[in-house]
Amino acid sequence: MALIPPRAIARVSSSSASELAAMSWEWVMRADGQVLYRLAEVDGRSERNRWRLVTQLAAVELQALRGDRSRATAVLGDLARQHGHKIG
Numbered sequence: 001m002a003l004i005p006p007r008a009i010a011r012v013s014s015s016s017a018s019e020l021a022a023m024s025w026e027w028v029m030r031a032d033g034q035v036l037y038r039l040a041e042v043d044g045r046s047e048r049n050r051w052r053l054v055t056q057l058a059a060v061e062l063q064a065l066r067g068d069r070s071r072a073t074a075v076l077g078d079l080a081r082q083h084g085h086k087i088g
Contacts (some may be wrong), residue, residue: 007031009065010072013040014085025085029076031066033057037080054079 008028014037015024024041028051036051057065065072077087 010069010076012073012077012080012087014080014087016086025080027054027076027080027085029057029065029072033059033062035076035079037083037085054083 007030009031010029012027013024014027015022017023021043022041023039023043025037026040027035027037029035033056035054035057037054038051039047039049041047065075080087
């Protein structure tokens with residue numbers, strides 16, 4: 001996939017820390033309804049991993065989120081948490 005997804009509706013970051021490493025991820029909801037994430041940092045070092053598809057939003061749901069950026073960000077945060085990521 002491309003380095004930066006085209007026209008993002010919402011973005012959130014998530015992180016985790018363990019004895020082995022501190023990691024952070026980027027999550028994005030694109031205008032075409034795709035929700036993607038990638039590893040962004042490991043122990044403070046920038047990573048440029050490829051974007052991984054999580055889901056494709058239904059057209060009806062996407063239409064409702066396009067007009068409300070805060071709601072889109074909340075939905076994206078919920079999807080990240082459902083996949084075990086800690087938002088913040």
